[in-house]
Amino acid sequence: MLQKVRIVGSGLIGTSIGLGLVQRGVSVDMVDSDPSAQALAQDLIGGVAVIDPELVIFALPTSLLSQVISKEIDLNPHSTFMDVGSVKNEVVLQVKTFSGLSSRFLPTHPMAGREIGGAGSARADLFQGRSWILTPEPDCRADSKKLVLDLITSLGATAIELSAPDHDAAVAKISHLPQIAASLLAKQLLGTPPEWMELAGQGLRDTTRIAGSDEQLWKEIIHSNRGEISALLISLQNDLTQMIAALADPATIAELIAAGRAGKALIPGKHGGTAREYSYLPIVIDDKPGQLGAIFNECAAMQVNVEDLNIEHSPGQLSALITLALSLPDAEKLFAHLTSIGWNVHPVRK
Amino acid sequence: MLQKVRIVGSGLIGTSIGLGLVQRGVSVDMVDSDPSAQALAQDLIGGVAVIDPELVIFALPTSLLSQVISKEIDLNPHSTFMDVGSVKNEVVLQVKTFSGLSSRFLPTHPMAGREIGGAGSARADLFQGRSWILTPEPDCRADSKKLVLDLITSLGATAIELSAPDHDAAVAKISHLPQIAASLLAKQLLGTPPEWMELAGQGLRDTTRIAGSDEQLWKEIIHSNRGEISALLISLQNDLTQMIAALADPATIAELIAAGRAGKALIPGKHGGTAREYSYLPIVIDDKPGQLGAIFNECAAMQVNVEDLNIEHSPGQLSALITLALSLPDAEKLFAHLTSIGWNVHPVRK
Numbered sequence: 001m002l003q004k005v006r007i008v009g010s011g012l013i014g015t016s017i018g019l020g021l022v023q024r025g026v027s028v029d030m031v032d033s034d035p036s037a038q039a040l041a042q043d044l045i046g047g048v049a050v051i052d053p054e055l056v057i058f059a060l061p062t063s064l065l066s067q068v069i070s071k072e073i074d075l076n077p078h079s080t081f082m083d084v085g086s087v088k089n090e091v092v093l094q095v096k097t098f099s100g101l102s103s104r105f106l107p108t109h110p111m112a113g114r115e116i117g118g119a120g121s122a123r124a125d126l127f128q129g130r131s132w133i134l135t136p137e138p139d140c141r142a143d144s145k146k147l148v149l150d151l152i153t154s155l156g157a158t159a160i161e162l163s164a165p166d167h168d169a170a171v172a173k174i175s176h177l178p179q180i181a182a183s184l185l186a187k188q189l190l191g192t193p194p195e196w197m198e199l200a201g202q203g204l205r206d207t208t209r210i211a212g213s214d215e216q217l218w219k220e221i222i223h224s225n226r227g228e229i230s231a232l233l234i235s236l237q238n239d240l241t242q243m244i245a246a247l248a249d250p251a252t253i254a255e256l257i258a259a260g261r262a263g264k265a266l267i268p269g270k271h272g273g274t275a276r277e278y279s280y281l282p283i284v285i286d287d288k289p290g291q292l293g294a295i296f297n298e299c300a301a302m303q304v305n306v307e308d309l310n311i312e313h314s315p316g317q318l319s320a321l322i323t324l325a326l327s328l329p330d331a332e333k334l335f336a337h338l339t340s341i342g343w344n345v346h347p348v349r350k
Numbered sequence: 351m352l353q354k355v356r357i358v359g360s361g362l363i364g365t366s367i368g369l370g371l372v373q374r375g376v377s378v379d380m381v382d383s384d385p386s387a388q389a390l391a392q393d394l395i396g397g398v399a400v401i402d403p404e405l406v407i408f409a410l411p412t413s414l415l416s417q418v419i420s421k422e423i424d425l426n427p428h429s430t431f432m433d434v435g436s437v438k439n440e441v442v443l444q445v446k447t448f449s450g451l452s453s454r455f456l457p458t459h460p461m462a463g464r465e466i467g468g469a470g471s472a473r474a475d476l477f478q479g480r481s482w483i484l485t486p487e488p489d490c491r492a493d494s495k496k497l498v499l500d501l502i503t504s505l506g507a508t509a510i511e512l513s514a515p516d517h518d519a520a521v522a523k524i525s526h527l528p529q530i531a532a533s534l535l536a537k538q539l540l541g542t543p544p545e546w547m548e549l550a551g552q553g554l555r556d557t558t559r560i561a562g563s564d565e566q567l568w569k570e571i572i573h574s575n576r577g578e579i580s581a582l583l584i585s586l587q588n589d590l591t592q593m594i595a596a597l598a599d600p601a602t603i604a605e606l607i608a609a610g611r612a613g614k615a616l617i618p619g620k621h622g623g624t625a626r627e628y629s630y631l632p633i634v635i636d637d638k639p640g641q642l643g644a645i646f647n648e649c650a651a652m653q654v655n656v657e658d659l660n661i662e663h664s665p666g667q668l669s670a671l672i673t674l675a676l677s678l679p680d681a682e683k684l685f686a687h688l689t690s691i692g693w694n695v696h697p698v699r700k
Contacts, residue, residue: 111551123696128634129671131549160549170546177538178557183610184589185531188523188582190613196520199461199481199510200617203560207528210553211614215607219600222607226597232538233594237587239534244583247576250569257565257572260533263540264561267550284478290650292659296643305639308661321479346473 002026002150006053006076008068010034010041013084013110014059015122018045020155023124029053033068041119052076055147058083061220065094073098080144081105082151086171087224088135088164095137102137104144107164109133109171110157128156135164172228179210179218180233186211202310278307279331280323282346283338287320295322295343302337304330352376352500356403356426358418360384360391363434363460364409365472368395370505373474379403383418391469402426405497408433411570415444423448430494431455432501436521437574438485438514445487452487454494457514459483459521460507478506485514522578529560529568530583536561552660628657629681630673632696633688637670645672645693652687654680 005021007014010032018028022045029050032038041047056076058065062085072081081104083091091107111131132152136145152159162170186208189197222229239256246252269278285291299306308325326334331348338345355371357364360382368378372395379400382388391397406426408415412435422431431454433441441457461481482502486495502509512520536558539547572579589606596602635641649656658675676684681698688695 111549121697121699125634125694125696133549162545166546170543170549173538173542174546174550174554178535178554179607180593181531181535182553182557183607184586184593185528186610186613187589187606188527188586188613189616190609192523192616193520194616194618195512196516196524197616197618199483199520200524201461203532204524204528205617206556206559207532208610208614208617209556211610213607213611215604215611218607219604222603223597223600230594230597233590233597236534236538237590237594239537240583240587240590243530243534244580244587247573247580247583250573253572254565254569256537257529257533257563257568259540260536260558260561261563261565263536263538264558266539266542266544266547267555267558268544268547284475287655289653289655292656293643293646293650296640296646298643300640300643303639305637306642306661309642309659311656311658344475346475347471349471 002054002147002154004050004053004055005029005151006031006050006056006079008032008056008058008072009060009064010037010119011059012118012121013112013126014057015041015044015119016112016124016126017057017059017084017151017155018047019122019124020127021151022046024154037119041122044119044122053079055079055151056081057151058085061085062087062091062224063220065091069094069098073101079104080141080147082108082134082148084108084110085224086221088167089227090224092135092137092164103139103141106140106144106148107135108148108152109135109167110152112157125156127152130157131160132157133160133162133167135162135167137164168225168228172225172232176222176225176229177232177236179213180222180229181236182208182211183213183218278325279328280325280349281331281335282321282323282349284344284346285320285322291320292322295324295338298338298341298343299324299334302330302334304334352404352497352504354400354403354405355379355501356381356400356406356422356429358382358406358408358422359410359414360387360469361409362468362471363462363476364407365391365394365469366462366474366476367407367409367434367501367505368397369472369474370477371501372396374504387469391472394469394472403429405429405501406431407501408435411435412437412441412574413570415441419444419448423451429454430491430497432458432484432498434458434460435574436571438483438517439577440574442485442487442514453489453491456490456494456498457485458498458502459485459517460502462507475506477502480507481510482507483510483512483517485512485517487514518575518578522575522582526572526575526579527582527586529563530572530579531586532558532561533563533568628675629678630675630699631681631685632671632673632699634694634696635670635672641670642672645674645688648688648691648693649674649684652680652684654684 004027006029007018008031010030018030021028027050028047030041030047056079088107095102095105110127112126149159243256306324310323335345335348354377356379357368358381360380368380371378377400378397380391380397406429438457445452445455460477462476499509593606656674660673685695685698
C-alpha cells in the first residue's frame with residue numbers, strides 16, 4: 001500500500017488527490033513553484049514533509065512539466081512517477097528524453113471535472129466513480145504500475161489501460177472535437193437579437209452547454225493534441241462542405257442526418273454497458289417546491305428506477321415539463337399509476 | 351370564440367390541435383388525402399362534418415400545401431386560413447400567388463415536439479406551455495388574426511409575433527444550425543472502437559443528443575430554409591477553418607473558445623427571463639429506487655426549488671452523481687441540511 005506521496009502542483013487536481021490520499025492515511029507532501037499556493041494546499045490537506053516518496057505525481061499543466069522533471073528525478077532516484085495531463089503522447093516523448101525513466105513513469109489521465117479554481121476548489125471525492133486512464137510504455141515496471149493502480153483504486157476511480165496514441169486519438173474524438181464543435185456553434189450566436197434568443201429550446205441548450213468551458217484550460221489541451229484533432233476537424237469540415245453543397249438536395253441532407261443518428265447510437269448507455277433504449281414519460285408539473293419530490297416518491301413506491309431526467313421550463317409559464325427516462329416496463333407501470341392518481345402524464349414515448 | 355374548424359392533414363400536429371379543440375367544445379372536421387388516416391383521426395378526436403368553418407388549418411408538410419390550397423380556398427371562401435409549418439418564407443410566397451389571400455391566411459409555427467408518429471401519437475396538450483409563432487403579413491385582417499390568437503391561447507400556448515423573414519432567420523440560428531452541427535458531429539463517431547466510446551462523458555452526450563432526430567422531417571426543414579441556413583453554415587465553416595489554422599497557436603484557440611462562451615451566455619434562462627446564474631450542488635447517490643425521491647423530499651421540506659437537474663451514471667459503478675441547479679441561497683441552505691443528515695454532498699459550485 002501507498003505510504004508516502006509527493007505531489008508537484010497544487011491546483012484542483014493535485015490538491016484533490018492529496019485530500020483523498022490523506023483521508024486514507026497516506027503521508028502527502030504538496031509542492032508548488034508558487035510558495036503561497038504550496039502553503040495553502042499543504043494547510044488544506046494537512047500535508048507533511050516527505051522523504052523518499054514511493055510515488056511522485058506531476059499535477060501541473062504539461063507545458064510546465066519540462067521545468068520540474070529533471071529536478072524531481074534527481075531528488076527522487078527510486079520513486080515511481082506519474083502525471084495527470086489530458087494529452088499523453090507529448091508526455092511520453094518528454095519521458096523518453098530521460099534514459100530508463102519510462103520503466104517507472106506512468107502517464108495517466110483522470111477523466112474528472114477540470115473546473116478552474118485551484119486548491120480551494122479541491123474535493124477528496126473528485127475522482128469517485130470516474131474513469132482514470134493509464135498509458136504505460138512497454139518497459140513499465142510491474143511494481144510501478146501496481147503503485148499507480150493502488151492510487152487510482154483508493155481514490156474510487158476505475159483504471160483503464162490504453163496506449164498513449166490510442167488515448168490521444170480517443171479523447172480527441174469523444175472530448176476535444178465535441179468541445180470545439182460546441183464552442184464554434186455557440187460563437188455563431190454572437191449578435192443574435194435577444195427576442196430571437198427567447199425562442200431557444202433544449203436542443204440549443206444541450207448542444208452548447210460545454211461551450212461555457214474555460215479557454216485557458218482548453219487552449220492547452222487543443223494545442224497539445226493538435227495532431228489528432230486536426231484530422232477530425234478536417235473530416236467535420238468536409239461533411240460541412242457536403243451539407244452546404246446539398247442544401248438544395250433533400251436526399252443528401254437526409255443521408256447526412258441519418259449518418260449522424262447512426263453515429264449517436266454508438267454512444268453507450270449507463271454503467272459502461274451497450275447503448276440502452278429508454279422510454280420517455282413526459283409529466284407536466286407546477287413549477288414549485290415539492291412537485292418533483294412527490295413524483296419521485298411515487299417512483300420509489302412503484303419500485304421504478306429513473307435512469308435520467310430532463311426538466312424543461314416553459315417561457316412565460318409557471319409550469320414545467322419533466323421527462324423521465326425509464327425502461328419500457330417501468331414507464332408503462334408508472335404511466336398507469338400516475339394517471340390513476342391524477343398527475344398530468346403524457347403517453348410513453350419510445 | 352371558435353366554433354367550427356377544419357383541419358387539413360391528420361398527422362401528429364393536426365390531430366393534436368383537433369383533440370385540444372374538441373376538448374374545448376369546438377366542432378372539428380379532420381380531413382386527409384389518405385382516407386384511412388382521415389378516418390382514424392376523425393375517430394380519435396370525435397370529429398364531425400363541418401360546413402363553413404371559421405378557420406381552416408393546414409397541418410401537412412409545406413411541400414404538399416400547393417396540392418390542396420386552391421381547392422380549400424374554393425371550398426371555404428369566407429374562412430380564415432393558417433398553416434403550422436417550421437419554415438415561413440415559402441408559405442408567404444405561396445399565399446401571395448392567390449390575390450387577397452394574405453389578408454386572411456396566417457402563417458404560424460408551433461414550437462412543439464415534432465416526433466414522427468401520426469395521429470396515434472397525438473396529444474391534446476402537445477402545445478401547453480409552448481411558444482407558437484405567427485407571422486402575419488401587413489394586410490392581415492384583425493378578425494382573422496384574432497381567431498388564430500384565440501386558437502393558440504385556447505391550446506395553452508404563448509403567441510409570439512414575428513415577420514416571416516425574422517422567423518426563418520431566428521429558427522435557422524437557434525434550431526436548424528444546432529441540428530446540423532449535432533448531426534455532423536455525431537457522424538464523426540462512425541467507426542470509433544467501442545472501447546473508446548466507453549470513455550464518452552456528458553459533454554459528448556449533450557452535444558449529440560438531438561442527432562437522434564428523424565431525417566425525413568429534417569431534410570424538408572433544412573431544404574425549405576436553405577437560404578438562411580446556408581449563410582450560417584458558411585460562417586461556421588469559416589470559424590472551423592480558422593480553428594484548423596490556429597491549432598499551433600494557443601492564443602487564437604483561446605480567442606475562439608472564449609467567443610463561444612460569450613455566445614452561449616446569450617441563451618436566456620427559464621421563464622423567458624434574462625439568463626440566470628444558477629449554483630450547482632453535486633450529490634453522490636446509490637443508483638437505486640428511492641434515492642432521488644428522498645432528496646427531493648428534503649428539498650421540499652427546506653422550501654428549496656430545483657431549477658434543473660443532471661444525472662450522471664458512472665461507468666462500471668452502481669453510484670450516480672446528481673447535480674442540482676439552484677439559486678445560491680437555496681444551494682447553501684440545502685448543502686448544510688443534506689450534509690447534516692449524512693448525504694454525500696459536494697461543495698456548491700457557482
